[in-house]
Amino acid sequence: xxxxxxxxxxxxxxxxxxxxxxxxxxxxxxxxxxxxxxxxxxxxxxxxxxxxxxxxxxxxxxxxxxxxxxxxxxxxxxxxxxxxxxxxxxxxxxxxxxxxxx
Ligand SMILES: [Zn+2]
Numbered sequence: 001x002x003x004x005x006x007x008x009x010x011x012x013x014x015x016x017x018x019x020x021x022x023x024x025x026x027x028x029x030x031x032x033x034x035x036x037x038x039x040x041x042x043x044x045x046x047x048x049x050x051x052x053x054x055x056x057x058x059x060x061x062x063x064x065x066x067x068x069x070x071x072x073x074x075x076x077x078x079x080x081x082x083x084x085x086x087x088x089x090x091x092x093x094x095x096x097x098x099x100x101x102x
Contacts, residue, residue: 005039
Protein backbone atom coordinates (compact mmCIF):
# COMPACT_ATOMS: atom_id res chain seq x y z
CA UNK A 1 0.00 0.00 0.00
CA UNK A 2 1.36 3.48 -0.82
CA UNK A 3 2.35 5.89 1.93
CA UNK A 4 1.32 9.52 1.96
CA UNK A 5 2.41 12.51 3.99
CA UNK A 6 -0.34 14.65 5.46
CA UNK A 7 -0.58 17.90 7.34
CA UNK A 8 -3.48 18.61 9.66
CA UNK A 9 -5.30 21.85 8.82
CA UNK A 10 -6.62 22.01 12.39
CA UNK A 11 -3.46 21.68 14.52
CA UNK A 12 -0.65 21.72 11.94
CA UNK A 13 0.54 18.22 12.89
CA UNK A 14 2.35 16.38 10.08
CA UNK A 15 2.02 12.63 9.81
CA UNK A 16 2.41 9.70 7.44
CA UNK A 17 -0.44 7.32 6.60
CA UNK A 18 -0.70 4.14 4.56
CA UNK A 19 -3.92 3.71 2.68
CA UNK A 20 -5.32 2.80 -0.72
CA UNK A 21 -6.15 5.30 -3.46
CA UNK A 22 -9.92 5.05 -2.95
CA UNK A 23 -9.84 4.95 0.85
CA UNK A 24 -11.14 8.02 2.71
CA UNK A 25 -8.64 10.60 3.96
CA UNK A 26 -7.25 9.55 7.36
CA UNK A 27 -7.95 11.55 10.50
CA UNK A 28 -5.20 13.47 12.31
CA UNK A 29 -3.64 11.19 14.98
CA UNK A 30 -3.04 14.23 17.18
CA UNK A 31 -6.46 15.91 17.32
CA UNK A 32 -8.59 13.48 15.23
CA UNK A 33 -9.66 16.24 12.86
CA UNK A 34 -10.56 15.13 9.32
CA UNK A 35 -9.52 18.29 7.48
CA UNK A 36 -6.02 17.07 6.60
CA UNK A 37 -4.12 17.98 3.43
CA UNK A 38 -1.98 15.57 1.44
CA UNK A 39 1.59 16.82 0.95
CA UNK A 40 3.06 16.31 -2.50
CA UNK A 41 6.75 15.52 -1.90
CA UNK A 42 7.49 12.93 -4.61
CA UNK A 43 10.75 13.27 -6.55
CA UNK A 44 9.48 12.33 -10.07
CA UNK A 45 7.40 15.53 -10.21
CA UNK A 46 10.52 17.65 -9.55
CA UNK A 47 12.61 15.79 -12.13
CA UNK A 48 9.88 16.14 -14.75
CA UNK A 49 9.79 19.91 -14.27
CA UNK A 50 13.59 20.23 -14.59
CA UNK A 51 13.82 18.19 -17.81
CA UNK A 52 10.95 20.18 -19.31
CA UNK A 53 12.83 23.44 -18.63
CA UNK A 54 16.05 22.10 -20.19
CA UNK A 55 14.21 20.91 -23.29
CA UNK A 56 12.59 24.31 -23.75
CA UNK A 57 15.93 26.14 -23.48
CA UNK A 58 17.56 23.82 -26.03
CA UNK A 59 14.78 24.38 -28.54
CA UNK A 60 14.96 28.15 -28.19
CA UNK A 61 18.73 28.35 -28.81
CA UNK A 62 18.45 26.00 -31.80
CA UNK A 63 15.79 28.22 -33.35
CA UNK A 64 17.97 31.27 -32.73
CA UNK A 65 20.88 29.59 -34.55
CA UNK A 66 18.65 28.67 -37.47
CA UNK A 67 17.38 32.21 -37.98
CA UNK A 68 20.91 33.60 -37.55
CA UNK A 69 22.24 31.16 -40.17
CA UNK A 70 19.41 31.98 -42.61
CA UNK A 71 20.19 35.68 -42.17
CA UNK A 72 23.99 35.39 -42.55
CA UNK A 73 24.25 32.82 -45.36
CA UNK A 74 23.24 35.10 -48.31
CA UNK A 75 25.67 37.80 -47.13
CA UNK A 76 28.52 35.27 -46.82
CA UNK A 77 27.76 33.84 -50.25
CA UNK A 78 27.72 37.30 -51.80
CA UNK A 79 31.19 37.99 -50.38
CA UNK A 80 32.59 34.68 -51.63
CA UNK A 81 31.08 35.13 -55.11
CA UNK A 82 32.68 38.59 -55.45
CA UNK A 83 36.06 37.11 -54.43
CA UNK A 84 36.05 33.64 -56.08
CA UNK A 85 33.34 33.84 -58.72
CA UNK A 86 29.91 32.23 -59.06
CA UNK A 87 31.21 28.90 -60.46
CA UNK A 88 33.74 28.41 -57.68
CA UNK A 89 31.16 28.97 -54.94
CA UNK A 90 28.51 26.77 -56.60
CA UNK A 91 30.97 23.89 -57.01
CA UNK A 92 32.75 24.03 -53.68
CA UNK A 93 30.02 25.35 -51.40
CA UNK A 94 26.73 23.91 -52.67
CA UNK A 95 25.22 24.29 -49.19
CA UNK A 96 25.35 28.07 -49.63
CA UNK A 97 22.32 28.45 -51.85
CA UNK A 98 21.55 31.78 -53.43
CA UNK A 99 17.79 31.21 -53.47
CA UNK A 100 15.62 30.47 -50.46
CA UNK A 101 14.57 26.98 -51.62
CA UNK A 102 16.69 25.25 -48.94
ZN1 LIG B 1 -4.60 17.72 14.03
